[in-house]
Amino acid sequence: MKLILSSCFLQMQLSFSRSMFRYCLLVDPIFFALITYMIYKDSSVENFIAYVILGTGLSSLFNNIVFSSAGDIDRERYMGTLEMIFTAPGGFRNIILGKIIGNTLLGLLSMLVVVVFLNIFFGVNMKIASPMFFVMAMLLSVVSFIAISLIMAAIFTLSRNSRGLMNCISYPVMILCGFYFPITILPEWSRVFSYILSPTWAVKLLREAVYGIKDYSSFYMESGILLALSAAYIVLFIILAGVMEKRVRVKATLGVY
Amino acid sequence: MTEAIGRFIRQSIFSYKALFGWISPKAYITSKIVGPIFQLLFFCLLTRYSYGSENIARWVVGNSLVFCYLNAFFGIGTIMTNERAAGTLKLVVAAPYSKFLTFLGRSLMHVLDGIFNVALSLFTGIILFRIDLSGINMTLFAFNILAAVISASGLGLTIGSLGLVVKDTNLMLNTASTALLALTGANFPIEKLPLLLQKLAYCLPLTRSIQAAGLLLQGANASRALELMLLEIALGTAYTLLGYFLLQLMEGLSRKKAALDLF
Structure with missing residues (x-):
């Protein structure tokens, strides 16, 4: 625990x-x-402020963790320190988890920045109808984003092409997860991908908490789906981390830039 | 003369391949094709949902034009920092050759690649959103793309010249590229912006090109569209001259501060 906090x-x-x-x-x-x-200002879309604030906040959080998960591994590799943290007695997974938690916590600041910016310059406020549920949804979302980041860190450790992947992953996620518009405007076939991506459920829960929850059983069910997906991501990370640890030792490509 | 032009073109091609990192086609495909296509898709879906209009030709064209920032900023704008990373910046500065011509030579491929990028995005937008450009004046439209790329390259050159003394130009380049998305009218009319930001928008490349493209799409006033394109080129030239001036200034400063190879 001390190691994770220090990291x-x-x-x-x-x-x-x-x-x-x-x-x-x-x-x-x-x-x-x-x-x-x-874009939304003069549109007929109701309650668009939730799209603007939650969309911007979540996409920034996502970008921060993606860019840092990928970028940090890349930087460690570039500086020749990846092998050292990989073989550190404290455990590579713990160090990476600490890094990701740090980046995620900092990333939450983005949402605050957006709220302050819109309030100061455009006098816009986002009223949260169910604040307690909003906090709960936010906590679940953060856990979920950390789980996604862990998977990415494992993939980026395996692959040296992380920068390319990192540069083109944000927009597909923003589209598929409906950060800025409902996923119902997407073709039906693409929604399969939306449903297996946990940010889709995270943004849905947060939006419901902002508008005011009308159907509690549906809210709890969606929270359960988000938790289940996060758990599945963590299991996937454990499997990937095992594969990664074995492969980088066999191939000896950890420090190869 | 012919030999000099040949050398100029050769240098342009070599530096493009070496410094821009396109030795691997994988990097090119992800950064220059897949990424921009999804970005275009995102903004077009957003504008279509928000404005509730099926006819989103204006936003497809606007967002496609914006893609020239990829080459203008992250190609031309990073020449100096990439030279520094490769350890060759001092050789470039010490070489008995005009730094400005070196810079221009290295920009040539980026201008061509930028045009390709804009054209590819447009093509994708036309296919995905069934945009009809049959009634548009294609010659003027092509000239507009060239004007946009030249203008954005001018700003890239200006920011890039700061790379001689500034260690990390990434922040400036990223801010400038996002500013193009936000302030040039690619996604919403600039009249919606506060007055101060409207004035800033007219100092940025692409604003006039996007307006000209809008006029061409409406099929109205080709002479006004041409005027906007010429103004866009004039702005690009002004930025290029500013880049040249800054390059001279920064070269002197970097020699004085011995900051050339500092990371």
């Missing part, structure tokens, strides 16, 4: 010192909030 705090300091992380955390959400607010 988490160190990661938060390291991440915040990088200009790109600050861009992802502060600049990018503001521009995205501006774009989506302006």
Whole structure:
């Protein structure tokens, strides 16, 4: 636990010192909030503020964890330290988990930045009808995002092409998970992918909590699905981590840039 | 003369392949084809949902034009930082050759690749959203793409020249590219923006090209569209000259501060 916390705090300091992380955390959400607010401003879509704030907040959180999961592995590899943390007695998985928790906690700041920006410049507020359920949904979402990040970290450790993947993964997730618009506008066949991606359920729960929960049994069921998907991701990570640890030792490609 | 032009083109091709990292086609496909297609898809779906209109030609064209930032900013804008990373920046600076011509030579392939990128995005948008461009003046439209790429490249050159003294230009390049998405009218009319941001929008590349494309799509006022394109090129030229001036200034500063190879 101490190792995870140390890794988490160190990661938060390291991440915040990088200009790109600050861009992802502060600049990018503001521009995205501006774009989506302006697009929705005169539209006939009701309650669009939830789309703007939750969409921008969640997509920034997703970008932060993706860019840091991938980027941090890449950076460790580039600096020649990946082998060291991989063989550290504390365990590679614990170190990575600490890093991801650190980045995720910092990433939550994006949502706050968006709320403050829209309030100051456009006088917009997001009223949360069910605040307790919103907090619950947010906690579940954070756990789920950490689980996704773990899988990505394992994939990125295996693959040296992480940068390319990292650059093109955000928009498909934003589309499929319905961060900025409902997934019902997507073709029916594509919704299969939406349903197996946990952010779809995370954004759905958060939106319901903002609008006010009308059907509690449905809310609990969706929370259960989100938890089940997160658990499935963690199991997948454990399997992948096993494969990864074996493969990088056999192939000796961990530090090959 | 012919030899000099040949050298200019050769250098452009070599630096494009080496510095832009396109030695691997996988990197090109993910960053320049798959990524932009999903970005286009995202903004077009969002605008279609929000504006409730099936005719989203304007947003398809606007978002396609924006893609020239990939080459203009992350190609031309990163030349200096990539040279530094490769350890060759001091050789470029010390070489008895115009730095500006070196820069221009390295931009040539990016301009061509940028045009390809915009065309590919447009083609994808036309197919996916069944956009009808049959009534559009294609010659002017092609000229508009060229104007947009030249203009964005000018800003890329300006930011890139800062790479001689600034260690990390990524923040500037990313901010500039997102600003193009937000402020040039690619996704919503710039009249919706606060006045100050509207003024800023007209200082940015692509704003006029996107307006010109809108006029061409409406089939109205080709002369006004042409005027906007020429203004776009003028803005690009102004940015290029500013880039040249900054390059001279930064070269002097980097020599003075011995900051050339500092990470």
